[in-house]
Amino acid sequence: MIPNHKAWLSYQKIYDVEFANYGNWSGALIASDPDVISVIIINLSDFIEIDTIPVEEPKDLMFSITSLLKARLIKAKEPTVMAVCSEDSYQAQRNSKKISYKRRFYIDLISELEVIASEFTDFYFVDLDHQFSEDGTKKAYDLRNWYFSHCHFSTRGLQQIAESSGEILKRHYEPPLKLLVLDCDNTLWGGVIGEDGLESLTIGQDGIGLAFLDFQKHLIRLQNEGTLLALASKNNEEEVWHVFDNHSSMALKREHITCARVNWQEKSDNIKEIAKELDLGLDSIVFWDDNPLEREKMRILQPSVTTLNIPEDVLEWPQYLIGLNCFSKSSFSASDYKKTDQYQARAIFQKESKNAIDMHAYLKSIKLNPSAKNLNSSSMKRALQLCQKTNQFNVRTIRHSSSDLKELSQKQEDFCFLVSLSDIYGDHGDIGLVCLSRFDRQIVFIDTFLISCRVLGRQLEIWILSEIVKRCELYDVKQIIGEFIPTDRNSPAENIFKGNGFKKIKQKNKLPENIANILSQNSSIFSLSLIDFNPSNLDLFEDV
Structure with missing residues (x-):
């Protein structure tokens, strides 16, 4: 892939980039560090050289690619991107009755990768044949680079690979504009x-x-x-x-x-x-x-x-x-399709709440009805969205990957849950996420506590705290540790642990070592003994 090529400069400004040896894609997948981003580029010309190759061999190749890829994805904590191309030659007369084996394999491979991408939220693929066709496929390849450097691609081809995979990785870590x-x-x-x-x-x-x-x-x-x-x-x-x-x-x-x-x-x-x-x-x-x-x-x-x-x-x-890439996203949740209605409802809520003489009475009148559900495979996409996008009410602003969320939920399923809310303004969908980590039998740490800005101002954070306490009581937990890490955007979450029975811990070294080691240097730490939990305003919520 010509490691010193200028096409990779944009990568090297953001990441520490290492290139595997040419042809060692399988070894690179097997040995890949689960904590490191992996980008694999596959050109089928390296595997299928002659158009009359028996169909059984492509089947073996398909199994090799997909099985090694899945083995990587099962353990990976960082994203994996696979960019594939066929470099298939086309001749009108020869291909007027059927497509080539290489082309047929390519179509089947893209279909398999699409299925895998639906199973693993941290996996993305790039259809380079489609990508290259926008500028002209021939411009993407360079025989001189192939014969002298074992690189199939031209400068433009390498740029397109770097740009497309770079855009995918950017969106993985940064939410689209709204x-x-x-x-x-x-x-x-x-x-x-x-x-x-x-x-x-x-x-x-x-x-x-x-x-x-x-x-x-x-x-x-x-x-x-x-x-x-x-x-x-x-x-x-x-x-x-x-x-x-x-x-x-x-x-x-x-x-x-x-x-x-x-x-x-x-x-x-x-x-x-x-x-x-x-x-x-x-x-x-x-x-x-x-x-x-x-x-x-x-x-x-x-x-x-x-x-x-x-x-x-x-x-x-x-x-x-x-x-435009600024709005692009690789997947959509049910909440995305209701976004306009939800923000219009928010505007009405803000206008009416400003005019309310008695805020407590007003909130009680809008019939707040929250609920919680444990995180599972069907709700993982929305949980990941919230984790990546929520800035204002987010006590730690930790951008977990789907692998992180799966690991947290598998440790104790009742300790990872989504919160939804409905009121007279409509069904707001899943708008909150909580992940708790249990460090010993009696202590739980609030790893993630966030609420979408669309429903702020309703005192929902108090109900969520009570839900956290309720779930901890089921498992005989005695103490809850909360951390607030300040950012330039999350001031709405700053006071959540001030009151309601929480007490500020001034000396972090008095905490258990396994908790102290994960705390941020500039954070504020709070502790709640469950017997001291004294929430206010719970009467705002129906069925409480």
Whole structure:
């Protein structure tokens, strides 16, 4: 893979990179450290050289690849990425009746990898044949590199391998951005509503109007996958909603929009208000505007916001939107498909709670109904999402992998659970995660305690604490240790252990050594004797 090639520079800036010897993919898999990321590149030309190879040999090869891969995945604690290509030659006459053995094997291999990826959340694969085809497959290979360096790939091919696998690893460790804020005039439609009027807008007709319509359809796809959409437009609000409600070619509807700021204020101020309303960090927001001046002002005034350099040609916008990596994710949970409804419900809750004269009475009136369920294989995907994405109410902000979560839940299944919540504003889904570690018969450590920002302000953390205590009592636990590790985002969780019977521990060296060894240097430590647990506000919750 030409270790010193410039294509790997982006990797080397982030990771300590080691290259295995050419052809030793099986040995590398067998000997791979479970605590280290593994990226395997397989070119079928190294295994299937002649198109008339007997079909039995590919079957043996398939078993070798998949069995060794699964052996790695069973023990791996860090992600594994397998990038595969066929480098299959195509000749119209020869392949006019059937595809080659190599191509058939490649299709079967991709199908097998897809099944494995559904079983192991830390495994990802790259279909390099598809990836290379975007630029032209021939450009991805270089015979000179092959004959002189035993590397099949050209500079462009190596760059594509590094970029695609790098994007996968980035998303594994960092959540996608959450909100796309859009202009309206000459962005969602062609023309200016205040000047041109409804009938003169360009949407849905042939040419550029069809491009605007396709752009809207791809926005809806993003919204369906969990990306929030908002408007920030210098316009008269009534005229903008008139387009949404009355233009027959509008695919995007009011219900797709989580919130809007349509006025004559600076868009940088409007985005700040939107972030506050939705309780999102500015660094989780993407801004799309056709006007380069507005984009430049946003970069200067709100540098944390990702401001896109969109193509000048509207015809390129649908494909550009599809290709954006900032929103991409490899899997979806049921919660993703309800995201807009959930954030709209949050906005209503925030507005009504601010107007409440008696907050306790108001919370009691909204019929809070939490529940807990043990972590299992079907809920692992959502637990991993919460672990990777939750920043505000997260007492330790430890980004566990799926392997970590499995290990924690297998030690004691009742000590790892998801929390869901419903109230008069709707079913909020799984919005909390707790993982407890038992260090001896009488002491439990709160490894993970987090709540989605969508439901903050409801005192749910008190109910969760009571659920933790209840489960510990079932196993005769006497003491619970909690740790708060401060970050620049998790101040909402800062006071959870102050009160409710917890007492601050000033000297960590008085704790059992196995607990003291995992504590952070800059954290605050609290201890609860279960007999001292005295929660307040539990009467807010139904069936308690």
